[in-house]
Structures are given as C-alpha cells and as structure tokens.
Amino acid sequence: MKKTILFAAAALLLAASCCHKNATTTADAVMANILSRKSVRSYTADSVPAAVIDNLLRAAMAAPSGMDIRPWSFVVLTDKSQYDSVFEGNFNMRMFKESAAVIVLCADTTVTRPPRDNPEGAAVTMPNPIWRDDMGAATENLLLAAEAHGLGACWTACYPFADRMDPIRRALQLPANVVPYSVVPVGVPAGDNQPKDKWDPSRIRRL
Ligand SMILES: Cc1cc2nc3c(=O)[nH]c(=O)nc-3n(C[C@H](O)[C@H](O)[C@H](O)COP(=O)(O)O)c2cc1C
Numbered sequence: 001m002k003k004t005i006l007f008a009a010a011a012l013l014l015a016a017s018c019c020h021k022n023a024t025t026t027a028d029a030v031m032a033n034i035l036s037r038k039s040v041r042s043y044t045a046d047s048v049p050a051a052v053i054d055n056l057l058r059a060a061m062a063a064p065s066g067m068d069i070r071p072w073s074f075v076v077l078t079d080k081s082q083y084d085s086v087f088e089g090n091f092n093m094r095m096f097k098e099s100a101a102v103i104v105l106c107a108d109t110t111v112t113r114p115p116r117d118n119p120e121g122a123a124v125t126m127p128n129p130i131w132r133d134d135m136g137a138a139t140e141n142l143l144l145a146a147e148a149h150g151l152g153a154c155w156t157a158c159y160p161f162a163d164r165m166d167p168i169r170r171a172l173q174l175p176a177n178v179v180p181y182s183v184v185p186v187g188v189p190a191g192d193n194q195p196k197d198k199w200d201p202s203r204i205r206r207l
Pocket of ligand 1: 037038039040041092154155156157195196
C-alpha cells in the first residue's frame with residue numbers, strides 16, 4: 001500500500017514537472033514568435049501554399065471578439081493581375097505586387113449577436129461599437145501566424161481612409177455594411193528583416 005502511494009506520488013510529480021516543462025517551452029516559443037514579428041515589405045517570387053494561407057485565416061478567426069460577434073470576413077487575392085484595380089489607392093503597390101497573396105480583412109459593422117448561448121432564441125440586435133477592436137485583434141493574430149510560418153507580412157491600414165477603402169469596395173463589390181478594415185500582403189521574405197526592440201520600462205507604472 002505504502003509502495004503504491006509512493007509510486008502514485010512519484011508519477012504525479014513527474015507529470016507536474018512535465019506539464020511545467022511543456023508550459024515553459026510553449027511560453028518561450030510564443031514569446032519568441034511575438035518578439036520576432038516585424039513588418040516585411042519585400043518578398044521573393046515564391047508562392048505560399050493554400051493550406052498555409054488557411055492557417056493564417058484560422059489564426060485570424062481565433063481572435064477575441066467583443067460579445068463574440070466575430071464581424072470579420074476575409075478576401076484572399078493571389079492573382080497579381082487584379083491588384084491594380086483593387087488597390088489603386090495610396091498603398092505601397094510594389095509591396096503588394098511582390099507578395100504571394102494579399103488578404104483583405106473586412107468587417108460587417110451591422111452584424112448582431114447570434115444566439116450562440118441560446119440556439120432557440122432570436123439574435124440579439126444591438127449596435128456593435130467595438131468592431132474595430134475585433135478587427136485589430138484578428139489582423140495581429142494573422143501577422144503572428146505568418147511569422148510562425150516563416151512568412152513576411154505587413155499590416156496596411158485601410159479603414160478609415162476613403163481613398164484606400166473606395167477602390168476595394170468597388171472592385172470586391174462589398175455591400176455598404178462591409179468595411180475593408182486592413183490589408184495584409186503575405187509572402188516569403190526577401191532581404192534582411194529584423195524585429196524592433198520596443199521594450200520600454202518607462203511606459204510601465206506599477207502600483
Ligand atoms: C494600424 C496600422 C496601420 C499600418 N499601416 C501601414 C501602411 O499603410 N503601410 C505600411 O507600410 N505599414 C503600415 N503599418 C506597419 C507599421 O508601419 C509598423 O507596424 C511599424 O512601423 C512598426 O514596425 P514593425 O511592425 O516592424 O514592428 C501599419 C501598422 C498598424 C498597426
């Protein structure tokens with residue numbers, strides 16, 4: 001009996017140490033990925049497999065969302081001949097034309113809260129004043145996933161600039177309630193791209 005208890009305790013200790021080790025390894029990997037992320041604006045001619053693009057979109061859709069509304073939808077462009085008409089605004093077109101794919105992150109600003117907690121119930125209709133926050137979180141998740149895949153990407157602002165949004169709205173035939181929020185070119189990085197060290201303890205106030 002004593003032996004069994006000792007064995008169980010040893011197994012528990014081993015499991016606990018394994019979990020801790022895994023947690024540390026995961027934390028290290030996640031931190032390394034966050035700190036490695038950088039805006040990449042130059043790409044090789046290499047393509048990016050569709051399955052990898054799907055992973056980036058999976059990461060974007062895993063973002064937190066106020067009231068869990070998830071206002072996002074995504075347009076993926078890989079045909080460079082379309083880029084001129086879609087991005088004729090103020091974008092850095094060279095960056096876009098080099099990238100293997102360009103992802104337009106769109107937000108439905110009128111979407112209401114679906115009855116997820118109560119599938120029998122009606123959708124909760126209320127304005128969503130925080131759709132921009134959801135879109136920022138989705139954009140950052142996508143960038144981090146690109147970094148994790150060894151890809152280069154760059155957040156380019158779209159909303160609220162009319163000269164950037166209007167051509168996209170027209171070319172992609174977006175309905176009036178759908179806003180093109182950000183545009184992210186994705187590709188295999190070219191050149192030397194280094195992350196910036198932004199750590200600044202003077203920005204922290206500890207109480
Ligand atoms: C809201 C937002 C809008 C941005 N818009 C542009 C843009 O239009 N064009 C561009 O080249 N980079 C854009 N960037 C990228 C920033 O210039 C970049 O994040 C910043 O210089 C810090 O560099 P890092 O991303 O390498 O850390 C944008 C970033 C954010 C968060």
